[in-house]
Amino acid sequence: MKEMINKSRFGFAGSAIIGVDLASPEGDYSPDLTLMLNAARNDERGNRAQVFAARLEAIACFIIQNEMTGIEAAEALRQEATRVQNESGDLH
Template sequence: MRNIETHTTKTGPDDAGLSLLFTETRLDERKNCAISVSVRMEALAMHITQNDMTGAEAAELLRREADRYEAESRGDWH
């Protein structure tokens, strides 16, 4: 059996601005991540085209890229 500790935080009218700030910050972070992924995908597409990669080679490149993103999500990107 696991011990799970829960905390309840009471919020009031004074916390609305802080909550909005956190929400805006999260949205900005998501937008920045989306732009980064878009730029990276475009670079990969150019690399595939410029090097006349086969479908299998392009798929392998995408697999390696997926591994890179997975490692980054775990904090292993060093």
């Protein structure tokens, strides 16, 4: 029985399964790992929001400096949307 329990703590190729701390008396530290991952995700979302806001501000300045019409401004926004989509595709 003990051998079956020990085998269940390991994935393929004998590596430890994430979320199981074999040295810990509790054995499972998944809640702590989840909290750390969520904090990292939220931090990254905040960073991306700041980058996005700065880019919108730059586009607004570009539109004002070039005294663009509404149609020209819309086209500038479309070009930026295409750039962001292409950048997003490069990451995936």
